[in-house]
Amino acid sequence: MDRLTEMQIYVAVAECEGFAAAARRLGISPPVATRAVAELEARLGVKLLNRTTRYVRVTDAGQRYLEDARRVVVAADEADEAAIGVNGEPRGHLTVTAPVLFGRMYVMPGIVDYLQRFPATDVAALFVDRVVNLLEEGVDVALRIGDLDDSSFHALRVGSVRRLLCASPDYIARCGLPAHPNELVNHQLIVAMNLGTSVEWRFMQQGKTLSARTPLAIRIKPRLSVTSNDSAIDAAVRGLGIARVMSYQIAQELEQGKLKILLSEFEPDAVPVHIVHREGRYSSAKVRQFIDLLAERLRANKSLN
Structure with missing residues (x-):
């Protein structure tokens, strides 16, 4: 050897x-x-x-x-x-991972575009709501939502998303608007990805000075717990109660007026969206072209920026 x-x-x-x-x-x-x-x-x-x-x-x-x-x-x-050559034709297999809803809504259109542009490539899309180990699972590119841990991987920031409370106009008409997170105990709450009897929701509230914000944790008991975000969103659209989801997940429902944002003044800070990959400046043509294509699409999306 x-x-x-x-x-x-x-x-x-x-x-x-x-x-x-x-x-x-x-x-x-x-x-x-x-x-x-x-x-x-x-x-x-x-x-x-x-x-x-x-x-x-x-x-x-x-x-x-x-x-x-x-x-x-x-x-x-x-x-x-x-x-x-830097303009070499991308070819070969590419494995991409992303959270389920984010992958379906924002990554899959980019994958289809990529495959149509570069016929010598094929892609495996791993859409799961967990952090995938790129090395152990042989993944080339990952979409990460949230702050990144220190690592030897390379990351490119392409946007940010908000964590929102939302409810349908019908629910708001029936039950009213909470004025403070403390009032959520009087409402029907929908929780995704937590099957326990209670869960903690975190907010930010105005501190003692105008420039300061302090964390606020509210222990709530959900009326409905589900294992997927799309199920929680569906229940909220149907008027069951208040759900907490990421802004990108309900962009269409907000635009169509099916859901309204609640308690926006208590929102936590927005969280970043990154494209993470294992290769550096001189990455293979298949990885580089995919990252360039996806970054351009995501940065142009008003739901993420």
């Missing part, structure tokens, strides 16, 4: 903290990954990884070598990219 391949495999094992996950990322078998790292350690005469049955961690020497190996691998990728 050549030295560059050994470095590529070592970098993947170190970043994934495991041989099986690295093998999935590279499309090879775990024994091949294990053998490559063992041969690399034997050639260098240095232990790069500490292995147990539960985890793999780099040693001090392995960390120093990892930084150098990354630079070598990136340089090789850049050379390939330069040879192909």
Whole structure:
């Protein structure tokens, strides 16, 4: 096995903290990954990884070598990219993940556009309401809603969304408007993704100074708990009660007058929307073109900006 391949495999094992996950990322078998790292350690005469049955961690020497190996691998990728050309035709398989409703409403149209533009590509769309591990699940691009944890991934901000309380005009006519979050205990509440008997909703209220806002937590008991946001929205549209959802999820219902926003002065701060990916400046044509296309579409969407 050549030295560059050994470095590529070592970098993947170190970043994934495991041989099986690295093998999935590279499309090879775990024994091949294990053998490559063992041969690399034997050639260098240095232990790069500490292995147990539960985890793999780099040693001090392995960390120093990892930084150098990354630079070598990136340089090789850049050379390939330069040879192909920055305008090389995207080709190959791309895996994309996003929250369910956001994926259906905002990402899928971009995927269809991408596939129509670049016939040599194919896409797997993983729309789930959980944080997907890009490395372990072999995902190229992810849409994240909310603040990001520190990581080695690259992120591009494309908008922001609000967390809203909403109800139908019919419900408001029957039950009135709450003037303060404390009054929610007197209303019928709809909760998505929480099947417990009670849940806490967080708000922001004016502090002692005009420029200050302080957090406010309200413990509420929902009349209806559901496992999906679209079900909560449907119940709110039908006049059952007040739901709390993200602004992008009800953009159409707000525009059509089916839902109204409540207690907007107590909204928490807006949360960012990012495109997250594993590759850097010299990413493959298939990833770069998809990110550019999707970023342009999302930034132009008034529901996100």
